[in-house]
Amino acid sequence: MTRTISLGLRFGLWLVMAGCIWGAFFYAWSDPAFIGQSSRILFFHVPMAWTSFVAYFAAAVWSARYLWGGRRMRHDRAAAAAVECGVLFGVLATITGSLWARIEWGAYWNWDPRQTSIVVVLLFYGAYLALRSAMADREIRARISSVYALIALVVTPFFYFIVPRITESLHPEPVINAERKLDVDPRMFQVLIASALTYTVLFFWMHNLRARSQALVDATLDDPS
Amino acid sequence: MPSPASIWVASARAVFTKDWRCELRSRYALNAIALFAVTTLVVTSAALGPAGTNKTLAINVLPAMLWLILLFAAAAGLPRAFVHEEESHTAIALRLAAPPSALFVGKLAFGVSLLLGIEALVAPLYLAVMSLEVASPGQLVIALVAGGYGLAVGSVLIAALASQARGRSTLFSVLAFPVLMPLLLIAIELTRNAVAGDPAGVALPQLLLYDGSVTIAGLMLFPAVWNP
Amino acid sequence: MGSVSLSFDGVRRRFGRVRALEPASGWVLAGETLVVTGANGSGKSTLLRCLAGLLAPDAGTIEHVEDGAALSPAERRARIGFVAPDLAFYDELSAGENLEFFARLRGLPVARAEELLDRVGLPADREAGALSSGMRQRLRWAWALLARPRALLLDEPFQNLDVEGENTVRSLLGEHLASGGLAVLASPVTLEVAGAVSRLDLGR
Numbered sequence: 211m212t213r214t215i216s217l218g219l220r221f222g223l224w225l226v227m228a229g230c231i232w233g234a235f236f237y238a239w240s241d242p243a244f245i246g247q248s249s250r251i252l253f254f255h256v257p258m259a260w261t262s263f264v265a266y267f268a269a270a271v272w273s274a275r276y277l278w279g280g281r282r283m284r285h286d287r288a289a290a291a292a293v294e295c296g297v298l299f300g301v302l303a304t305i306t307g308s309l310w311a312r313i314e315w316g317a318y319w320n321w322d323p324r325q326t327s328i329v330v331v332l333l334f335y336g337a338y339l340a341l342r343s344a345m346a347d348r349e350i351r352a353r354i355s356s357v358y359a360l361i362a363l364v365v366t367p368f369f370y371f372i373v374p375r376i377t378e379s380l381h382p383e384p385v386i387n388a389e390r391k392l393d394v395d396p397r398m399f400q401v402l403i404a405s406a407l408t409y410t411v412l413f414f415w416m417h418n419l420r421a422r423s424q425a426l427v428d429a430t431l432d433d434p435s
Numbered sequence: 436m437p438s439p440a441s442i443w444v445a446s447a448r449a450v451f452t453k454d455w456r457c458e459l460r461s462r463y464a465l466n467a468i469a470l471f472a473v474t475t476l477v478v479t480s481a482a483l484g485p486a487g488t489n490k491t492l493a494i495n496v497l498p499a500m501l502w503l504i505l506l507f508a509a510a511a512g513l514p515r516a517f518v519h520e521e522e523s524h525t526a527i528a529l530r531l532a533a534p535p536s537a538l539f540v541g542k543l544a545f546g547v548s549l550l551l552g553i554e555a556l557v558a559p560l561y562l563a564v565m566s567l568e569v570a571s572p573g574q575l576v577i578a579l580v581a582g583g584y585g586l587a588v589g590s591v592l593i594a595a596l597a598s599q600a601r602g603r604s605t606l607f608s609v610l611a612f613p614v615l616m617p618l619l620l621i622a623i624e625l626t627r628n629a630v631a632g633d634p635a636g637v638a639l640p641q642l643l644l645y646d647g648s649v650t651i652a653g654l655m656l657f658p659a660v661w662n663p
Numbered sequence: 664m665g666s667v668s669l670s671f672d673g674v675r676r677r678f679g680r681v682r683a684l685e686p687a688s689g690w691v692l693a694g695e696t697l698v699v700t701g702a703n704g705s706g707k708s709t710l711l712r713c714l715a716g717l718l719a720p721d722a723g724t725i726e727h728v729e730d731g732a733a734l735s736p737a738e739r740r741a742r743i744g745f746v747a748p749d750l751a752f753y754d755e756l757s758a759g760e761n762l763e764f765f766a767r768l769r770g771l772p773v774a775r776a777e778e779l780l781d782r783v784g785l786p787a788d789r790e791a792g793a794l795s796s797g798m799r800q801r802l803r804w805a806w807a808l809l810a811r812p813r814a815l816l817l818d819e820p821f822q823n824l825d826v827e828g829e830n831t832v833r834s835l836l837g838e839h840l841a842s843g844g845l846a847v848l849a850s851p852v853t854l855e856v857a858g859a860v861s862r863l864d865l866g867r
């Protein structure tokens with residue numbers, strides 16, 4: 211990719227991001243069902259959460275490709291980069307989500323199904339990164355962390371079984387997830403989709419940078435000359 | 436000439452027998468598990484007293500505490516199945532001589548039998564010390580067996596992973612907690628139902644599904660963990 | 664014993680920043696011994712482990728052919744005999760119990776374990792943890808030969824052995840080579856080995 215095209219694409223991304231921010235605050239209406247202007251958080255929070263889930267699955271897919279697709283370090287670098295970038299989006303999603311929950315429902319944390327799933331993702335991300343940092347040899351690190359990513363994927367669906375149990379024991383009535391209401395208004399829908407796409411592109415750009423910089427590090431270690 | 440299948444079974448059985456023989460002679464894991472379980476039991480009893488007499492506590496709190504005790508016990512003793520092999524360098528010989536799937540099944544059988552054995556010790560003690568009356572004892576046994584199996588299979592698989600890294604014991608807990616969390620919560624619910632006399636409901640099939648999924652995942656992934 | 668050959672080309676490995684093994688190439692045919700020499704840290708043990716299938720090399724190829732078919736890494740691990748200084752056994756079990764365990768693992772008759780213990784001159788009932796270093800080395804040899812491997816990978820195989828022990832294992836090695844097996848032997852010091860010998864020096 212030539213420098214001009216790369217520069218052009220980056221500039222385009224900045225523009226779209228600016229457009230989404232403008233759209234979130236000025237183009238879309240604020241949903242009257244929510245307190246004040248607080249629904250605007252969702253234009254950022256929902257795409258962040260969505261992106262962190264995308265990162266989670268991408269890491270698992272790349273881990274599988276590493277294990278059964280020829281043990282190429284490229285795939286392991288991609289899986290690790292996905293987790294590293296995914297952590298950023300996941301943490302931001304958790305913070306923005308709990309801020310909004312405080313405004314809307316009065317409490318920062320409810321173990322609502324969505325909140326539970328982001329915690330699960332972050333727990334596995336943290337464990338994955340801790341595992342990687344405990345192995346110096348890159349072949350062992352790639353192999354073992356790929357296996358863990360796949361174990362995480364197998365176990366994650368079971369969290370959806372346990373969510374009703376948590377909410378039942380702490381809250382007699384499960385908290386209603388109100389995010390579905392956003393799909394109704396066309397302007398809000400447009401901004402939400404635009405924002406989600408932009409965040410996804412942003413993630414893959416960050417991921418690409420991270421994976422490529424790691425590839426350079428590996429290359430210099432292989433051949434210091 | 437024995438068939439490959441019968442050799443495989445003999446291999447798995449050999450691993451199981453060897454682990455128990457070594458364990459009974461050194462009693463390292465048994466001591467660790469028993470000590471942890473009894474200590475946590477003592478602390479629980481000292482802190483809560485015979486809480487089973489209080490109906491709310493009996494249903495809401497005590498089942499969870501039992502499973503926490505079992506979790507600590509598992510974390511104390513099960514990782515040794517693989518960590519010890521690596522630390523004493525016997526893993527090299529195993530890598531060359533044992534078919535990976537037979538090794539995994541043998542280690543799994545060892546872990547399951549160890550944990551079920553500890554449950555047989557801890558559960559009755561717990562019921563007695565906490566004065567906990569169980570409305571459906573049969574259901575409690577099912578919960579302990581199915582949940583215990585899940586705890587063992589998850590722990591053995593994660594132990595295999597953690598044994599390849601540095602800082603193995605702390606790393607084990609970090610890796611195992613997210614993986615075991617669904618199992619624990621489902622098992623706690625099943626136990627709660629047994630105490631209260633409610634039907635098992637959807638928790639039992641979910642627990643069995645977890646057990647099956649992690650077992651299959653272990654069988655498929657263990658060779659990649661064990662060998663390059 | 665059927666046919667066997669082992670060849671490797673451009674095998675290298677690094678651990679983190681340390682380049683443990685620079686690209687190494689060589690081959691061994693039936694009845695031959697490849698003696699690998701080099702200073703400490705030149706990668707002799709690393710090379711042997713790569714050949715054994717215990718380590719995946721970063722680059723290069725390894726071809727272990729038996730009866731005309733190239734073996735997969737898993738088959739290589741199962742078929743080779745391996746002796747190395749850090750190969751350890753279960754301290755709580757006796758020498759005999761250790762070998763019986765490994766015999767069962769491989770689907771071999773238990774008598775094979777007794778036969779080999781006898782051959783290397785080890786008492787079956789001594790606890791492995793109580794063995795002297797020389798006796799432990801004999802146990803390693805017995806273990807390596809359990810499944811009658813065609814390829815022997817030997818890392819400092821005469822370490823700690825007394826005169827009688829070294830004579831025993833050298834005659835075992837001679838029998839192995841005479842019946843068509845091959846051996847790769849790593850040693851920090853120059854060794855004389857009977858029979859057809861080729862040499863690879865890893866330098867540094």
